[in-house]
Amino acid sequence: MKELIASILRAAIARAQAEGKLSAAAPAPIVIEAPKDSAHGDAASNIALALARGEGKPPRAIAAAIHGAIELPPRVLEATIAGPGFLNFRMAPEYWHDELKRAAARGQAYVSPQIGGGRRVQVEFLSANPTGPLTVGHGRNAVIGDTLARLFAATGHQVTREYYFNDGGRQMKLLGESVRVRYLEELGRAAAMPEDGYQGEYIREIARGLQARHGAALADGADPEIFVKAAVAAIFAEINQSCKKLGISFDVHTNELDLMRDGRVAAVMAALRERGLVIERDGAQWLAGEKLGLPKDQVLVRSTGEPTYRTPDIAYHIDKLKRGFDLIIDVFGADHIAEHVGVIAALKALGHDPAPIRAIIYQFVTLTRGGEKIKMSTRKATYVTLDELIDEVGADVARFFFLFRKHDSHLDFDLDLARRQAPENPVFYVQYAHARLASVFREAERAGLALPDEAGAIDLTPLGPEEIELARRAVGFPEVVAGAVADLEPHRIPFYLLDLAGEFHRYYNKPANRIINPDDRRLSLARLLLARALMNGIAGGLDLLGVNAPDRM
RNA sequence: GCGCCAGUAGCUCAGGUGGACAGAGCAGCGGCCUUCUAAGCCGCGGGUCAGGGGUUCGAGUCCCUUCUGGCGCACCA
Numbered sequence: 001m002k003e004l005i006a007s008i009l010r011a012a013i014a015r016a017q018a019e020g021k022l023s024a025a026a027p028a029p030i031v032i033e034a035p036k037d038s039a040h041g042d043a044a045s046n047i048a049l050a051l052a053r054g055e056g057k058p059p060r061a062i063a064a065a066i067h068g069a070i071e072l073p074p075r076v077l078e079a080t081i082a083g084p085g086f087l088n089f090r091m092a093p094e095y096w097h098d099e100l101k102r103a104a105a106r107g108q109a110y111v112s113p114q115i116g117g118g119r120r121v122q123v124e125f126l127s128a129n130p131t132g133p134l135t136v137g138h139g140r141n142a143v144i145g146d147t148l149a150r151l152f153a154a155t156g157h158q159v160t161r162e163y164y165f166n167d168g169g170r171q172m173k174l175l176g177e178s179v180r181v182r183y184l185e186e187l188g189r190a191a192a193m194p195e196d197g198y199q200g201e202y203i204r205e206i207a208r209g210l211q212a213r214h215g216a217a218l219a220d221g222a223d224p225e226i227f228v229k230a231a232v233a234a235i236f237a238e239i240n241q242s243c244k245k246l247g248i249s250f251d252v253h254t255n256e257l258d259l260m261r262d263g264r265v266a267a268v269m270a271a272l273r274e275r276g277l278v279i280e281r282d283g284a285q286w287l288a289g290e291k292l293g294l295p296k297d298q299v300l301v302r303s304t305g306e307p308t309y310r311t312p313d314i315a316y317h318i319d320k321l322k323r324g325f326d327l328i329i330d331v332f333g334a335d336h337i338a339e340h341v342g343v344i345a346a347l348k349a350l351g352h353d354p355a356p357i358r359a360i361i362y363q364f365v366t367l368t369r370g371g372e373k374i375k376m377s378t379r380k381a382t383y384v385t386l387d388e389l390i391d392e393v394g395a396d397v398a399r400f401f402f403l404f405r406k407h408d409s410h411l412d413f414d415l416d417l418a419r420r421q422a423p424e425n426p427v428f429y430v431q432y433a434h435a436r437l438a439s440v441f442r443e444a445e446r447a448g449l450a451l452p453d454e455a456g457a458i459d460l461t462p463l464g465p466e467e468i469e470l471a472r473r474a475v476g477f478p479e480v481v482a483g484a485v486a487d488l489e490p491h492r493i494p495f496y497l498l499d500l501a502g503e504f505h506r507y508y509n510k511p512a513n514r515i516i517n518p519d520d521r522r523l524s525l526a527r528l529l530l531a532r533a534l535m536n537g538i539a540g541g542l543d544l545l546g547v548n549a550p551d552r553m
Numbered sequence: 554g555c556g557c558c559a560g561u562a563g564c565u566c567a568g569g570u571g572g573a574c575a576g577a578g579c580a581g582c583g584g585c586c587u588u589c590u591a592a593g594c595c596g597c598g599g600g601u602c603a604g605g606g607g608u609u610c611g612a613g614u615c616c617c618u619u620c621u622g623g624c625g626c627a628c629c630a
Contacts, residue, residue, distance in 0.1 A: 037573080046572060052610065059610075083573040084610080129630065166630065196629085284628050295556055295626075302628035309630050334624045337557050342627095363558065364623070368565090405566070408558055410623065412565060417579075425592080426578070432592050443589040483569050495567060498577075509585090509594040516589050553592060 002032040005043045005089050008070060008079075013047075015069040022065050023055065034476065038469060041080070041088035048085040059085030096468050097460040099475040103533040104451075108540035109154075110533075113478040115485065116156030122320060123149045124162045125331035126243070126250075130235040131175050132200055134242050134386040136365050137333060140411060142386075143402035143546075144362060145331040146248045147490040150544050152327075155485050160325070161250045164316060166309060167232065168256040174198065176228035180218075182207035183227070187216050206234045238387070245390050246399060247546045254319075256312045264315040265307055269300065271350050292345040298338075310339060314346045321352055329488065331360045360488055362407040369415045393418040396547045400427040403545055404494050426498055430538065431550055433501035436508060437535040438551035440515050444528055447516050451528055462523040466507060467530055473503055474530075474537045481544070490545075497541045504534055 009030050016022040035044045048063035055062055063085040070079050077092040103110040125145020128138050146161070153159045166172075178198040184191040186207050193199070210218060210230055218226060243249065259265050272278050272287065279286040283303035287310070289296050300311045320328050330340065340359050347354045367374040367384055374384060390398050397418050404426065405411045417425060444450065452458065463471070477496065484492040507513050515527040539549040 031570085033569090033572085035573080036568090036576090040573070044573085049572075049610070086573065131630090169630075171630065282628085286627090289627095297627085299628045304628075306628080308628060310627090334558065336625090336630085338625055338627080339630085341556085361558080409566075410559070414565070414579090417565085420592095428592050429578090432590080436590055436593080438590095440589050447589090480569090487569070489569085491567085492569085495577085498567095502577085505593055506595090508589085509591090511588080514589060553590075 001043060001091065001095070004073070004076070005032045005045065006030040008072070008076065008089075009045055009047055009066065009087070011071065012066050012069040016065045019069070021068070022051075022062065034479075035088065038472065040082060040086070041078075041090040042472065043089045043091075045087045045089075046085075048081075048087060052085070063087055093461070093463070093468055096471045096475065097463070100460065100471045100530060100533050101456055101458070103475055103477075103536060104529050106536070108536050108543055110536055111477045111481055111540035111544070112151075112154035112156075113482050114156040115482055116152065116158075119157050119326040120160070120324065121149075121152045121157045121327045121329065122160045122162055122323070122325040123152070123329045123331065124164055124320075125149075125329075126248075127164045127332070128239065129166050129171060130232045130239065131171055132198060132235065133202060133238055136367060136384055136386055136389050136413065139246075139386040139389060139398060140362055140365050140402045141331055141333065142243065142246060142248055143399050144360060144407055144490060145329075146246070147399075147403055147493075147545055148329060148331070148360070148488060150546060151481065151485050151490060151493075154544055155481065157327075160252060162252045162254060163250045164254045164256075166256045166312070168260045168312065169306060169309065172228050172232070173224070175231050176224050178203050179206050179210070179227040179231045180224065183210055183218060186211045187219055189219070202235070202238070203231070206231050209234065242385075242387050242390065245387070246395050254316065256316075259312045259315045259319070260307070264319065265312050268311060268315045268318070268346075268350075269307075272300070272346065275349060277346075277349055287342060287346060289342065289345070292349055294342060294345055298342045310342060313339070313343050314350075317343055317347055317354075317357065318350070318352060321347070321354075321356065325356060328357045329360060330357065331362070334361055334363050337361055358488060360407055363410045365402075365411045365413055367413050367415055389413075389415075396431070397425070397427045399546050400430075400494055403490050406489065406491050426494070427547065428553070429505075430494075430497045430501045430542065431548070432553055433504050434535065434538045434542070434549045435551060435553040437504070437531055437538070440528075440531050441535075443516050444524075447518060447524075449516065449521070449524055449528060451525065451532060458525050458529050459522060460526045460529065462520075462526045463530065466513070467527070470503055470507055471530060471533065473500055474533050477537050477541065493541055493544055497538060497545075500534070500537055500541070504538075 013022060030045060030047060032043050032045055035041060048066060049059045051062050052059040060081065063081045067079060067081050067087060072079060075092050075095045077090045080088050082088050123145050126138060126142045128134055149159050149161050174194060174196060175198060177194050181191040181193050181197065182204045210227070269278065269285070277288045277291060278300065279288050279297060284299050285301040286297040287300050289298050298310060299308050301307050332340065340361070344354045344357065392415065401413055401418055402411070477500070480492055480496045484490055515524065515531055517524045542549040
């Protein structure tokens with residue numbers, strides 16, 4: 001549509017020029033936008049306002065000159081001058097009829113424009129270290145990452161979902177030691193928990209499991225690795241269980257230990273050192289941040305000789321780049337921002353082009369219940385786990401709420417609202433629209449009405465302005481999806497769905513708009529086709545979010 | 554002190570590449586079910602878009618600055 005309008009304008013401006021009514025030529029890209037207010041038509045151009053300056057005439061006069069030279073094709077109904085000099089276009093009903101038929105015929109898939117061209121996209125998300133149950137913060141990460149992956153996959157990209165975890169550092173040792181202490185306690189022996197040890201009850205359960213399997217055999221001189229392995233296995237089982245509840249799975253798991261063992265981490269250190277980017281200070285080895293334009297130097301290898309999180313992360317990103325993805329998306333929390341900046345700077349310094357890498361940095365999640373924030377402390381195990389949250393509000397609500405905010409805004413998760421099975425809960429509001437539409441089709445079947453396989457056969461001329469308005473909204477969905485993909489902003493989908501569901505509910509509630517009308521088969525079929533397109537849109541949109549679209553509620 | 558993010562209605566938040574009167578949900582008040590699902594709809598009230606400069610025909614949107622909040626500032630990940 002936009003291209004059509006742009007070409008009409010280009011031709012009109014050329015004619016106006018030829019007739020001497022306009023001196024300036026059309027600018028290269030003619031910007032066409034969809035007005036927020038449908039009273040302003042289906043497409044609007046600010047071309048006259050943009051030309052006003054060079055032309056030295058009032059915008060409305062220029063608009064009039066262009067308007068006088070416009071020749072409209074049959075699919076465009078009218079062009080008008082409005083406001084300070086906008087040129088507004090309204091499409092003919094036939095245009096919307098055709099679009100509607102396409103949306104109805106293609107099923108849910110109509111919402112996802114095929115813009116990927118098979119390009120390879122990697123989404124690395126969640127990437128929680130296996131040291132404890134997932135928190136609600138992890139939930140936001142997991143759902144954003146998974147939904148991005150769904151969006152890219154649906155729009156014709158080849159997607160890899162990847163989970164990266166750190167199993168090479170001291171956290172793993174601490175985890176194993178924490179389990180060992182609890183194990184000894186279970187045997188009635190005194191043992192001292194390390195200062196930063198993991199306190200959660202789940203550690204004790206893992207210890208009990210070991211006791212059940214091995215008795216007291218691990219009490220003395222056992223390989224500490226046994227405790228680490230048992231803990232990691234048990235915790236990953238929990239993590240996978242939580243992911244499964246949310247409908248999330250991964251294609252690839254990558255870990256830090258592999259990068260360390262096969263020398264890739266050492267290679268990064270060697271390469272940085274070669275370029276004079278490693279500084280020795282206080283017994284540790286630092287990345288020369290200031291040379292790279294960073295605010296500060298950053299530790300690469302601790303004085304104990306162990307690499308920090310950052311060094312394997314650089315190696316990991318080199319590995320990702322080498323794997324040849326067209327786009328590499330990192331999803332992580334705001335507390336990792338400095339780390340990420342350092343990794344990118346190091347990659348550049350080592351001669352790698354970080355252009356394919358894009359980071360989604362989400363802000364923190366707080367939980368509210370009874371109007372009060374729930375305090376979250378990770379180490380003390382006073383947080384609400386992701387599992388508890390899912391059990392309380394359900395996977396659909398959890399997913400929707402995690403996405404119902406721009407990622408760089410804080411997310412205040414209102415548990416009272418989330419657990420309400422009521423209209424004010426936006427998830428149910430959207431799902432309810434789908435259930436109502438499904439019931440319309442059940443009713444249609446009872447009335448002996450069915451849409452023919454060939455949507456083209458249906459006469460849509462009975463549709464009125466209110467229905468064309470609904471069609472316009474439904475047909476605009478693919479553009480919203482394309483924008484969400486281009487800007488990595490999945491939150492646009494739930495917001496759009498809420499709008500679409502709202503328009504449908506308003507339409508549906510008017511008695512005059514009964515879709516099934518026994519006395520008027522022609523009208524009923526036309527409205528059923530509209531209903532089919534709406535249902536496709538809502539189901540397709542919810543599917544992109546990983547949320548169910550129930551037929552009955 | 555430095556870096557990143559945010560500041561829009563009582564509350565929680567939307568506001569693609571600057572555009573036409575600033576929107577939604579919740580909360581509050583008042584209405585609507587003999588007819589395809591009332592988990593719905595209709596109406597009412599509510600805003601100096603944190604403050605101040607600047608760019609522009611036009612700024613919630615871009616630039617500068619001040620204030621407030623969140624996160625980080627390194628041998629935790």
